[in-house]
Structures are given as structure tokens and as C-alpha cells.
Amino acid sequence: MPVTPPIPESVRLEAPIDQRQYLVNGELRTWDGPVSEVYSTISDAEPYAPTVLGSIPTMGEAEALDALEAAMQAYDKGKGVWPTMKVRDRIACMEKFVGQMETKRDRIVQLLMWEIGKSQPDSEKEFDRTVEYIYDTIEEYKQLDRDAAKFSRHDGVYAHIRRGPIGVVLCLGPYNYPLNETFALLIPAIIMGNTTIFKPAKHGVLLITPLLEAFQNSFPKGVVNILFGRGRAVATPIMQSGKVDVLALIGNSASANALQDQHPKSNRLRLVLGLEAKNPAIVLPDADMDLTIRECISGTLSFNGQRCTALKILYVHETVLEEFLERFTKAVDALRFGNPWDPGVSLTPLPEAAKPDYIQELIDDAVAKGAKVMNPKGGQRSANFIWPAVLYPVKPGMRVYEEEQFGPVIPVVPFTDIDQPLDEMAESNYGQQVSLFGKDINTLAPLIDTLANLVCRVNLNSSCQRGPDVYPFTGRKDSAVATLSVHDALRSFSIRTFVAFKDTPLNNETVEALVDAKLSNFISTDYIL
Numbered sequence: 158m159p160v161t162p163p164i165p166e167s168v169r170l171e172a173p174i175d176q177r178q179y180l181v182n183g184e185l186r187t188w189d190g191p192v193s194e195v196y197s198t199i200s201d202a203e204p205y206a207p208t209v210l211g212s213i214p215t216m217g218e219a220e221a222l223d224a225l226e227a228a229m230q231a232y233d234k235g236k237g238v239w240p241t242m243k244v245r246d247r248i249a250c251m252e253k254f255v256g257q258m259e260t261k262r263d264r265i266v267q268l269l270m271w272e273i274g275k276s277q278p279d280s281e282k283e284f285d286r287t288v289e290y291i292y293d294t295i296e297e298y299k300q301l302d303r304d305a306a307k308f309s310r311h312d313g314v315y316a317h318i319r320r321g322p323i324g325v326v327l328c329l330g331p332y333n334y335p336l337n338e339t340f341a342l343l344i345p346a347i348i349m350g351n352t353t354i355f356k357p358a359k360h361g362v363l364l365i366t367p368l369l370e371a372f373q374n375s376f377p378k379g380v381v382n383i384l385f386g387r388g389r390a391v392a393t394p395i396m397q398s399g400k401v402d403v404l405a406l407i408g409n410s411a412s413a414n415a416l417q418d419q420h421p422k423s424n425r426l427r428l429v430l431g432l433e434a435k436n437p438a439i440v441l442p443d444a445d446m447d448l449t450i451r452e453c454i455s456g457t458l459s460f461n462g463q464r465c466t467a468l469k470i471l472y473v474h475e476t477v478l479e480e481f482l483e484r485f486t487k488a489v490d491a492l493r494f495g496n497p498w499d500p501g502v503s504l505t506p507l508p509e510a511a512k513p514d515y516i517q518e519l520i521d522d523a524v525a526k527g528a529k530v531m532n533p534k535g536g537q538r539s540a541n542f543i544w545p546a547v548l549y550p551v552k553p554g555m556r557v558y559e560e561e562q563f564g565p566v567i568p569v570v571p572f573t574d575i576d577q578p579l580d581e582m583a584e585s586n587y588g589q590q591v592s593l594f595g596k597d598i599n600t601l602a603p604l605i606d607t608l609a610n611l612v613c614r615v616n617l618n619s620s621c622q623r624g625p626d627v628y629p630f631t632g633r634k635d636s637a638v639a640t641l642s643v644h645d646a647l648r649s650f651s652i653r654t655f656v657a658f659k660d661t662p663l664n665n666e667t668v669e670a671l672v673d674a675k676l677s678n679f680i681s682t683d684y685i686l
């Protein structure tokens with residue numbers, strides 16, 4: 158049984174965080190309505206009981222519509238201070254924000270560990286990666302702006318082409334990267350001149366609260382509005398208004414579909430979605446087994462498998478199956494379980510209280526249909542964890558084959574003919590990434606050519622991952638809509654818009670005067686260094 162060690166006093170929260178403030182229209186308003194408690198599954202209480210971390214407002218339609226109104230006023234039909242502001246000034250606001258954010262590192266890392274059970278090194282990495290992402294976004298935006306500081310001429314028509322904001326963005330992030338993934342949507346949306354409404358994820362909500370003041374004092378009123386509550390209660394009325402221009406969501410396709418269906422004007426709504434995946438590993442007969450085991454362990458189990466990029470199904474060639482299973486199961490059972498701050502932990506408590514039962518259902522279903530749990534510790538339970546079970550042989554029809562487990566259970570599928578995993582990937586609803594383990598270039602070449610058409614990133618002899626964040630993060634089918642990366646996110650949250658004029662003496666004189674006078678923030682050939 159995975160045993161959770163006692164919790165040192167040094168990591169405990171000094172007091173519960175009873176968050177009552179929320180940010181709408183530049184005001185930190187105080188909530189006096191109903192609240193919901195925020196729990197952590199991490200606990201050393203005897204008998205087991207989750208730890209209360211604090212509470213957050215349970216908001217509804219009225220507050221959601223207030224926030225929408227504030228975002229719309231800030232956009233002000235395109236006339237708002239923020240969407241028309243000079244790029245240089247928008248960047249200054251973002252720099253002010255990130256500078257303040259950096260001072261909150263310790264607190265946010267502490268809350269990441271408590272709220273979602275992410276290990277300390279990974280929580281620190283999530284914070285640092287997010288700060289770096291913001292600085293990289295600023296640099297990329299400067300480059301985008303420099304590239305646009307010019308006029309083109311074709312067929313007697315001049316054009317000054319830039320990327321402009323789209324309007325009001327509703328932003329919803331996931332619990333597994335409540336800071337990083339949410340900000341990877343929110344920050345580019347803001348910097349491109351959109352106005353935003355943001356609701357933190359269900360788990361990983363308190364860690365946003367140290368940033369409320371920084372959001373308030375860094376941006377003009379109404380540019381960032383932050384609400385608390387259930388997604389259904391808060392996001393649904395905003396979508397039903399038909400006044401949102403972008404739905405930016407990282408989560409699952411069922412919630413994305415439900416929300417987009419609420420919007421009455423589907424062509425107005427732009428979607429920026431990072432959704433679920435079932436990324437496979439394909440282990441070929443000549444795979445380097447040391448490396449394959451190592452990468453499959455981190456691919457399937459970092460953050461307990463709660464990553465959209467996690468390896469969620471392993472296809473292993475029959476000729477190496479025995480060796481793979483023997484070594485892989487040993488490696489899984491040798492991992493260390495503990496609380497996020499315990500040194501050297503790989504596996505940590507699951508933040509969703511119902512997750513161990515769900516994983517148990519997947520195991521029971523697979524076993525009932527002929528699979529075996531291959532590792533001795535597989536399926537062992539504690540109050541907040543279930544030890545990862547390596548299930549073999551897994552086949553279509555088992556729930557663990559079909560569903561995105563998003564947690565610690567590892568299905569292994571044997572194959573002899575490479576067409577089997579390729580056909581199954583083509584059939585699947587998902588198409589994010591794949592990991593391919595092997596060396597022979599004659600085998601790899603045609604496989605890479607096919608796999609690149611089934612997913613959006615083929616990882617050679619390495620596990621799947623989103624980073625480095627400068628690379629495109631996207632997927633086919635139910636795995637994503639639009640592309641994210643430092644560069645691509647700026648494109649996803651903006652639209653090409655331009656001023657065009659015929660090459661005539663009157664126009665040329667007028668535009669030269671416009672450029673010289675620096676009266677328009679849009680028509681500008683200034684270089685921001």
C-alpha cells in the first residue's frame with residue numbers, strides 16, 4: 158500500500174485562504190454570496206480526511222455578465238484604450254505584471270503543491286516556465302511588430318498589414334497546469350489587445366489569488382476580469398450572450414463542445430482549444446531498451462500521468478515484449494510515492510478525490526475482458542492514490558483502450574504488424590503526438606512519413622511533451638483546435654488587419670503625413686528594440 162508520510166510543519170499553510178475578492182472592471186470587489194470550500198487530498202489526518210485549504214466565491218450568472226460587460230466596455234467596439242494602445246505601451250503593462258508575479262514565486266509554488274499535488278521540482282518548473290513564457294512572448298511580440306513596421310506594394314496598391322485583436326476572450330485552463338497552461342492562453346490574448354474574462358481551474362484556483370492585485374494594477378480597467386465558481390455556472394451565460402469572440406480552453410472536448418454549442422453565432426466565435434489525447438508509444442524490435450524504459454516511465458507517469466501529452470497507450474513489438482514488460486514493471490514498482498515536498502518523489506497524491514475509483518474501474522474492466530495486472534504493486538490503494546497498474550494485453554473494447562485515463566494506469570498492446578498501431582491511430586478520435594522507439598532508418602523513414610500525417614509531433618526515441626514552448630503545440634481531430642507556441646499563440650489570438658491605399662499622389666502624401674505625425678497607433682513604422 159502506498160503510505161503517505163507525515164507532513165512537516167514548514168510546508169503547512171499558516172491559515173486557510175478564504176478568498177473573497179474578485180476582479181471585475183478594474184475593481185477588486187468583495188464577495189458576500191455563497192462560497193465553496195477548497196480541499197487538498199494531501200492529508201496526514203487519522204482517520205483520513207482531506208485538508209481544507211480555504212474557500213472561494215461560488216459565482217453565477219449575474220457576476221459572469223458583469224464581467225462580460227466590463228470586458229466589452231474595455232474593448233469599447235474597438236475604440237478602447239487597450240485595443241488601440243501603442244504596442245510599446247502594452248508591452249510596458251505586461252512587464253509591470255510579470256515583475257510583480259516573480260515576487261510571488263514561493264507562495265504560488267506552495268499552493269501548486271497543496272492544490273494539485275505536483276512535486277516541488279515540477280511546481281517550481283511550472284512557475285519558472287510560465288515567467289519565461291511571458292518574457293519570450295514579449296520578445297516575440299516585439300519581433301512581430303518590427304516585421305509589420307513597413308508598407309508593401311502590389312498592383313499599384315500599398316498595404317500596411319498588422320495583426321490586430323479579435324475582441325473579448327473567455328479563457329478557461331486545466332487543473333494539471335493551472336498556472337502555465339492558463340497563462341499560455343491568457344498572456345498572448347491580453348498582449349495582442351484583446352480583453353479577457355478568466356476563470357481559474359477547479360483545482361489550482363487559490364494559487365491565482367496572489368496575482369489579483371498585479372492584474373488590477375498592471376492593465377487598464379476591464380482588460381482582465383477574474384471570476385470564481387463552476388465553469389458551467391459562469392461560462393455558460395457568457396457564451397449564451399453571443400458576445401464573446403474567442404473561447405480559449407485547455408481541457409476536454411466534451412466541455413469545449415458543450416460551451417461552443419451555447420454560442421448563438423458560431424462564425425463569430427474563434428476557438429483556441431487544447432484538448433485530450435491518447436498519445437501512443439510504438440516500441441520497435443531494435444529499440445534501445447534502456448532508453449525506451451526510461452522515456453516510457455517519464456512519458457506515462459510524470460505527474461502521475463495527468464498530462465495531456467502523457468503516453469497513454471504503449472504498443473510493443475512481440476519480439477521485445479517479454480523484456481519490455483519485465484523491465485518496465487520493475488521500474489514502475491521502484492518509483493517513489495510521497496507528498497510533493499518529499500525529496501525524490503515521482504508519484505504523488507491525486508488531486509481529484511474520485512480519480513482512484515475511476516482508475517480502479519478501468520483496471521477491473523480490463524481484467525474482466527482478459528488483461529492482467531503485470532506489476533505486483535499495480536492497483537494498490539490508499540486514500541488519495543492508486544498505484545499505477547501495467548495492464549497487458551490490452552485490446553479494443555476495453556475502456557482503458559478507448560478512454561483518456563489522465564491518471565496512473567498503463568495499457569500495453571502487443572503487435573507484430575506495424576499496420577496495427579497505424580490503423581488504430583487513424584481510427585482514434587485523437588491526434589496529438591506519438592513516441593517512436595527504434596533505430597533502423599529503413600523502418601523509421603516510412604513510419605515517420607505516415608505518423609506525421611496522423612499526429613502533429615513525432616518524438617523519436619523520446620517521450621511526448623509540449624515543450625520547448627517555442628515549438629508548435631497542436632493536434633488533430635478531438636485533440637486541439639488552433640496552434641499554440643510562443644509565436645503561434647500571438648497569431649491565434651489576433652487577426653490580420655490592414656490599411657490599403659492606391660498609389661496616388663494624394664494618398665502617398667496623406668500616409669507620409671500620418672507616419673510622420675505619429676498620430677495613429679496602427680500606422681506606425683517605429684521599431685521597438
Ligand code: G3H
Binds near residue numbers: 334463465466623
Ligand atoms: O497537459 C498537457 C500539457 O500541455 C503538457 O505539457 O508536455 O510540458 O508536460 P508538458
